[in-house]
Amino acid sequence: MADKRDYYEVLGVDRDADQRTIKRAFLKKAREVHPDVSDDPNAEEKFKEVNEAYSVLSDEQKRANYDRYGTADGPGMGSGYVDFSDIFGGMGMDDIFSSFFGGGAPSGGRARAQRRGGRDMAITLTVTLEEAARGCTKTISYDRLATCEDCHGTGAADGASEKQCPRCHGTGFVTTVQRSIFGQVQSSSPCPDCGGEGTVIDTPCEMCSGQGRTPTHEKIDIEVPAGIASGRQLRVRGYGEAGFRGAESGDLIVNVRVAEHERFQRSGDDLLCEVSVPMASAALGCTVEVEGILDDERIAVEIPAGTQFGDTVTVDGRGMPRSGGGGSRGRLIVRVAVVVPKKMNAAAREALERFAKEMGEQVAPRKSVGDRIRDAIDDILE
Template structure:
């Protein structure tokens, strides 16, 4: 078996570090004791590992090239040579490069900012038909003094002297397998690979400051409470002047004095006198659009509702297309009008006389309450309407 380290690895004497590493990885996969447990192969693996340990170190390789002893420092146990690293074996199998302290490298100071959320209360008509609002938001913005790099004027970040710009430092732990090297973020530069000796006074080196600004947000028609409108790139600017996150505007719809919303339908209740319900009438009701109409607006602000003669309390009339527009659909919901008949509670002498005369004419002066559903008196129907079973 040849004792020349270059021949052991199968590389020429002028091979560079990458060629030596690739040759070692190839042989380690073939000769590792977990793959070939026979004693001869294990011995070969030790020789190859030691050859790599010498030739991968520039100082040791130079000493060997000058005629130094190739195996003078090799011990009798696995992994107990002159500084052989267990992570070199892991590197050979998984390509991680941990044995050469090749980690993830320095992390960037520039990172994306966080998303922001604000809540905006609007009126029902604004939610139904859309509105444009100006908002004042308090978020992080790029520092105008340092333009985001965090350094004071006339200065700049410098390479960290502890990690030499790697952003990581190697920690070595010895075990029965040899040296186990792990990479950890450099504490001196917090993993950035550089430090800011003279931070910007306005942002303290963060590259961003908090500021209040005004944004214009367009609320689409059909939104409801809980709907979120996304404004891309209007959130918090990231550290180091990084790209901003998004701003989400969460809608809260204020209660309306007349209309109640259920999905895309509107509901309202109107009260009519008993005589109007019996004789029929026409009512004038406001539209939801009336809340947005100005003095010179051509928007329809009211409409006529026909109450048919004999309308009972609790009757609902559905007016198609007078509800709320759909958020992501065409068309509008309906307006549902519930009618409540108002029975008088106080009558003067003349009113009572006329009402009794009407009851006598209709044969309803002594209702029994035992009639069937098709022959109830007007008083019985009114009673049932206000006392539903």
């Protein structure tokens, strides 16, 4: 399996197959080769191949790139897509499908009245500081168990019905009695016929095998509000794991991470940055222009006379927008780095020497050309 086969060949579909056909083919192939049900020693590799083919052909952009360039990576994939982690603690489609195979029976002998809803899912979404400042919309694609499109979540084929399980009589569990040295011991366990649901379907849906949900690739837009900070969570209702046979779906929980910035440090709603100011300008006072965090924002920062290296200047209302703050913003805190010139022409040096003399400062005597030559030769000999 070193050489990748054509993805359409892997799923057994035509190149013009629609998404419904591709999904059906994927589920059929996945059931055949999944390691949990197949005795084939190469089942795991085959399942990964099927999963990879579906992950490309089920995504319109990836499929278009694959059809045109022979690979899912191509023009257009860098925009609107977000890298993220922590789906179900790192689950991929193979784990989602394993959950699909083993997901038919609720745990612990719960009765039908407690039909299992879908689990919440979590992702970590990384945005830039600029995106966090202005707010943005991120399009993400991820794997989940979604409501079956064929049966609309009922788990039943057309014309089929859900009936009370004849084995457990609708309780969802069965009771067994065993003899022991202490007498008869009674125990309860989920009904093997209905999986603890209390009901059975005479003709299950072919697409979802009676679960009412199928593995799928989901694509949704996430609205990131302006001013959001790292650690904030956004909850998207109903976009977690679909519930069993029409039960309520879980939520998608988006954990936001704001990436570090090359110019700004963030402290709450304040932004800290550093500007370089020439020595004379710091001594006499000046105005410097700082590029803000919002688009095309230019901020005039007044540097007072006598500013020292490491001093800070604060500009109110030019930091990060406050989340839900009605347009208010934090502070911009500018740290001044006074720059001392390394090279000066004769006129500048004479002017600086006169300044030092007026201030009563001691300066090193100016070296002659011969002194500088001797110093250079000494450095070479050393």
